[in-house]
């Protein structure tokens with residue numbers, strides 16, 4: 001009962017989740033980015049399936065707003081709550097559609113919606129990466145401190161790099177199976193100027 005109520009609420013609140021044909025919905029992207037730059041710091045990997053959500057989304061409001069650093073609208077809280085439920089129940093990422101297939105260059109303007117300024121972090125879905133070697137070059141508008149991490153649909157980390165006053169950083173990864181991949185990037189106040197995708201020998 002409760003589950004259906006939430007699903008219905010979400011369906012009316014966020015019709016464009018996951019984002020596709022009609023273009024990205026900023027509210028849906030913002031919720032996905034917040035979830036993956038803030039909430040997942042503590043809640044990722046909780047795959048028990050056991051939930052003590054009996055009190056529902058409303059009761060978690062104080063907790064959620066404290067971590068977001070700002071008051072949040074009810075539909076936004078419901079969206080975050082649904083994402084947490086999805087992660088806990090399926091042990092996999094909440095679906096998110098990439099800017100476009102991971103090839104060529106993604107520019108600052110397209111990447112900007114995928115940044116949470118409050119957290120100084122990006123969460124960027126890369127889509128399905130083909131099996132084989134990939135070089136992903138991150139270029140910043142200044143010196144970036146933090147780290148970059150790529151994980152797959154099951155939230156297994158496949159590549160990790162530290163950023164120590166780096167203006168740019170290339171992440172190398174070998175994809176064993178063509179599945180969805182996600183970039184988690186903490187870069188403080190430095191923002192992405194572009195991301196370049198290359199296949200060596202390709």
Ligand code: HEC
Pocket residue numbers: 034035038039040041042043051052053054060063064065067068080081084
């Ligand atoms: C600093 C760590 C931390 C962060 C960040 C965090 N949480 Fe939590 N959260 C907890 C802990 C600890 C609990 C209580 C134990 C549990 O149920 O997992 C909890 C409980 C919850 C609950 C209630 C779970 C239940 O079983 O009743 C919800 C819903 C929730 N968090 C959502 C969020 C959302 C959404 C965000 C992001 C805005 C977030 N949390 C950020 C640590 C965190």
